[in-house]
Amino acid sequence: MAPESSSRSRHTVPVVTRAADLQPRRPKRPKVRLSTAEIGVLVLVTILVLVTIAVPLRNYFQSRSEIARLNESIAAKEAEKERLLTEIDKYEDEAYVREEARRRLGLIEPGEIAFRVIDPGMETDSTVTTSAEELIEELSWYQILWDSVATPPADDPGGVFMEE
Incomplete structure (x- = not known):
């Protein structure tokens, strides 16, 4: 029986001792490495998607x-129309x-008498209009x-260039 015991010792039975061993094993995925051309295409597709979404959203807002x-x-x-309509109704x-x-x-x-009230404090003054000197002082040069160029002088009816 000794040979049987030696044959048993060769074959080991797996023993589950860790919690990680209790989890079912998933096959490891290989890491995907993208080339620069693929990254460029991915960026262009992302930009195209953003533009197709952004333009309609901008137009909507x-x-x-x-x-x-x-x-x-x-x-x-x-409101202006209502105000004008009430004013039209008033007129x-x-x-x-x-x-x-x-x-x-x-x-x-007809048949009424109109009265005009004149202020008794007003004095009748003969200098109601301004004189030519006062007018010249008020005008700028x-x-x-x-005024001297626009209107011809009254004492020269024929003009300056007409000689007899």
Whole structure:
């Protein structure tokens, strides 16, 4: 029996002793190395995908902001329209038109007597208009020059270049 025991010792039975050995073994994947051409193609594809997404998104947000701006403009125009319509209604009222004619133009109804109140503190002064000297002092030199060239003098009806 001794030979049998020696044959048993040659064959070892695996013993599971570690937790790592309890996990099923996955085959190791080989590391993938990309060439520079493949990396360039990958970058170009990524850029193409980003551009195809970014352009429509930019257009969407621009159109949304344009719509919001136009809605605000429409609301402002509608408010202006309402204000103008109420003003038109006001001018269509006969009593308002009569009152404005009295206030702005000084018109009176037939049979009414108009009175004009004159301030008693005002003095009647004969020098209501300005004299030529005061006018010249108020004008600048280029205004005086332009006036002398633009209008011919009254004492020279024939002009300077006409000789008899």
